[in-house]
Amino acid sequence: MRYKLDLDIEEVNTDRRDFLRRAATVGGLAIAPGVILYQTGAAKPADQAVSSQQRWGMLVNTNVCQEDCDACVTACNEEHGLWDLGRPETDAQWIRKLNVKDKQTGHVTSLPMMCQHCENPPCVDVCPTGASFRREDGIVLVDKHTCIGCRYCMLACPYKARSFVHEPLQDQLPHSPRGKGCVESCTLCVHKVDRGDNNTACAEACAKDGHQALLFGDLNDPSSEISKQLKQHGGTQIRADLGLNTGVRYQGI
Amino acid sequence: METTRFSSIDANSLQYWILLGGLALATLVGVLAAHHMDLEGHHISGMSNQIVWGFPHVAAIFLIIAASGALNVASISSVFGKTDYKPLARMSGLLAIALLVGGLAILVLDLGRPDLLIVAMTKYNFKSIFAWNIFLYTGFIVITVIYLWMMMERKMNKFIKVTGFAAFLWRLILTTGTGSIFGFLVARQAYDAAIMAPLFVIMSFAFGMATFILVLMASYKWTHRTLGDVMLSKLKNLLGIFVAAILYFVLAYHLANLYATEHHGIERFILLDGGIYTFLFWAGHIVIGCLVPLALVFIKPMSQSRGMTMLAAGLVIMGGIAQLYVIIIGGQAYPLVLFPGMEESSSFFDGVVAEYTPSIFELLLGFGGICLALAIVTVGIAILEFLPESLSDKALSLDSARSNSI
Ligand code: SF4
Numbered sequence: 198m199r200y201k202l203d204l205d206i207e208e209v210n211t212d213r214r215d216f217l218r219r220a221a222t223v224g225g226l227a228i229a230p231g232v233i234l235y236q237t238g239a240a241k242p243a244d245q246a247v248s249s250q251q252r253w254g255m256l257v258n259t260n261v262c263q264e265d266c267d268a269c270v271t272a273c274n275e276e277h278g279l280w281d282l283g284r285p286e287t288d289a290q291w292i293r294k295l296n297v298k299d300k301q302t303g304h305v306t307s308l309p310m311m312c313q314h315c316e317n318p319p320c321v322d323v324c325p326t327g328a329s330f331r332r333e334d335g336i337v338l339v340d341k342h343t344c345i346g347c348r349y350c351m352l353a354c355p356y357k358a359r360s361f362v363h364e365p366l367q368d369q370l371p372h373s374p375r376g377k378g379c380v381e382s383c384t385l386c387v388h389k390v391d392r393g394d395n396n397t398a399c400a401e402a403c404a405k406d407g408h409q410a411l412l413f414g415d416l417n418d419p420s421s422e423i424s425k426q427l428k429q430h431g432g433t434q435i436r437a438d439l440g441l442n443t444g445v446r447y448q449g450i
Numbered sequence: 451m452e453t454t455r456f457s458s459i460d461a462n463s464l465q466y467w468i469l470l471g472g473l474a475l476a477t478l479v480g481v482l483a484a485h486h487m488d489l490e491g492h493h494i495s496g497m498s499n500q501i502v503w504g505f506p507h508v509a510a511i512f513l514i515i516a517a518s519g520a521l522n523v524a525s526i527s528s529v530f531g532k533t534d535y536k537p538l539a540r541m542s543g544l545l546a547i548a549l550l551v552g553g554l555a556i557l558v559l560d561l562g563r564p565d566l567l568i569v570a571m572t573k574y575n576f577k578s579i580f581a582w583n584i585f586l587y588t589g590f591i592v593i594t595v596i597y598l599w600m601m602m603e604r605k606m607n608k609f610i611k612v613t614g615f616a617a618f619l620w621r622l623i624l625t626t627g628t629g630s631i632f633g634f635l636v637a638r639q640a641y642d643a644a645i646m647a648p649l650f651v652i653m654s655f656a657f658g659m660a661t662f663i664l665v666l667m668a669s670y671k672w673t674h675r676t677l678g679d680v681m682l683s684k685l686k687n688l689l690g691i692f693v694a695a696i697l698y699f700v701l702a703y704h705l706a707n708l709y710a711t712e713h714h715g716i717e718r719f720i721l722l723d724g725g726i727y728t729f730l731f732w733a734g735h736i737v738i739g740c741l742v743p744l745a746l747v748f749i750k751p752m753s754q755s756r757g758m759t760m761l762a763a764g765l766v767i768m769g770g771i772a773q774l775y776v777i778i779i780g781g782q783a784y785p786l787v788l789f790p791g792m793e794e795s796s797s798f799f800d801g802v803v804a805e806y807t808p809s810i811f812e813l814l815l816g817f818g819g820i821c822l823a824l825a826i827v828t829v830g831i832a833i834l835e836f837l838p839e840s841l842s843d844k845a846l847s848l849d850s851a852r853s854n855s856i
């Protein structure tokens with residue numbers, strides 16, 4: 198029964214096998230300095246490595262985020278095959294809508310909360326096997342081949358951004374492999390990033406609904422829209438006191 | 451003059467096999483329960499994405515810290531030169547190993563991917579205190595085995611002191627390491643305290659001593675060997691001192707937390723309105739686990755009764771489990787604060803106290819680990835010479851007179 202995950206992996210198409218192999222490679226080499234060989238699929242030339250020249254991130258404008266909208270959540274669930282089993286306590290949630298109410302004024306801010314892709318991620322620090330890792334380009338991932346499911350990273354994450362896969366999985370999506378007994382969280386749609394989409398499923402859905410509350414981009418590129426926005430209007434980190442230098446920033450909080 | 455005579459216990463009685471059979475069965479049931487959770491996925495447990503460490507962790511961490519405390523008796527004799535305790539040193543080493551193995555078995559079986567244990571043993575992230583603990587635990591077993599060997603092999607006796615000292619240091623680091631697992635969780639209000647590590651050390655002293663007393667009393671009673679009042683009252687007094695020290699550290703911990711405004715929420719939760727956690731804290735940990743045992747151990751006439759000593763040790767264990775339940779599960783149940791001073795709500799249980807009720811599988815797994823530890827002791831004392839034939843007052847005075855004269 199335990200080998201189910203591996204069998205599943207063999208069944209799916211090459212794309213996903215490649216992803217897993219890559220993920221494993223990165224997991225193994227994550228501590229090596231400099232360039233990490235993270236070969237990607239068709240969209241990106243194989244010789245082009247993931248590098249620290251980029252730092253992928255996200256800007257959330259809570260001023261335009263609607264309290265009753267959860268398009269980003271639905272899009273994420275569909276993109277990654279996070280099927281709702283009707284058990285909210287144990288179902289995976291990579292992104293959630295959080296309502297924050299000021300007790301004094303009664304003002305409610307609604308915002309999406311997900312892995313903040315910390316530059317100094319506590320989840321990576323505590324992971325005993327190194328399964329939690331941060332790619333050179335700032336995306337924090339879990340290597341499904343080395344995650345033993347100890348859940349220490351879930352305790353360490355200050356944003357409660359991680360979910361444990363509590364049940365056997367069916368109908369997995371090839372580009373977003375999951376594993377029973379492993380921990381997972383927002384991948385910043387790494388498969389889309391590597392494909393060159395330059396966007397995430399949640400940000401696309403938000404834009405499609407006309408809200409434009411989510412902006413994905415390269416924080417290291419001064420000419421990117423996200424950098425310009427941040428430079429002009431600023432952006433806050435949630436729990437900045439922890440000094441994690443998050444890749445997800447918020448406006449309007 | 452005669453030295454302590456050790457002998458293995460007679461394993462040919464029906465009672466022995468019933469005991470061992472019962473322990474083995476309970477262990478097996480625990481393994482099966484874990485296997486079932488593994489097949490079905492952890493959703494059948496009481497755990498969730500909010501409470502990620504449940505009852506198995508409570509039981510496992512209890513056993514692990516009790517293990518390092520169980521080695522106390524041996525340390526007192528070889529490190530601090532209190533020869534009166536020397537006859538008990540072997541048993542103390544055996545119990546330490548057994549408890550640690552029981553605790554580790556639970557931890558491993560509760561992993562999401564126990565089949566990947568080999569990964570845990572071969573890939574290390576040296577920044578992780580958890581990875582360090584894997585070394586500390588295996589190292590503890592190795593050092594204690596060597597220490598036992600030095601004690602049991604006459605030729606090697608001269609190394610007792612140095613191996614004993616190594617084991618003593620190692621186990622202090624080990625418990626500090628276990629406490630630090632929580633101390634490193636900076637974002638969690640309940641754990642963000644440096645005092646966590648020394649608190650765990652002192653808890654280990656008390657839990658280890660309580661377990662040692664119970665196991666010792668039971669094995670002497672069931673094998674009809676004599677356990678004198680002198681030895682027992684020494685152990686009992688030590689237990690009392692350790693329990694008093696826990697009270698002191700817990701007081702310091704909560705006072706320090708009350709001093710920092712950001713921790714008022716969690717303090718209120720544990721001390722006042724946390725429901726089951728508040729109840730377990732006051733009734734379980736403070737009253738049953740500390741105050742009652744202190745009275746039983748130090749106040750006459752209770753302090754003169756063996757039955758009461760046994761009860762005190764049992765209560766310290768129960769109170770210890772309650773205390774760990776409050777620390778481990780209560781600490782997770784209290785909501786993470788993302789926006790201090792604001793009210794948070796979401797579909798992911800932000801801002802609300804997480805629910806947790808242990809499932810039968812988790813209880814069986816935790817209980818199975820405890821039984822595994824006891825089974826190891828039961829087998830150990832039957833095959834090797836761990837127990838002194840007599841711990842009567844007379845035998846002890848002869849023994850210590852002899853040691854002192856060397
Ligand atoms: S938000 Fe949590 S899961 Fe994401 S990188 Fe930071 S600590 Fe890790």
Ligand code: SF4
Pocket residue numbers: 320323324325326327328329339343344345346347348349350351379380
């Ligand atoms: S659950 Fe997996 S990713 Fe998280 S700390 Fe444990 S091994 Fe690392």
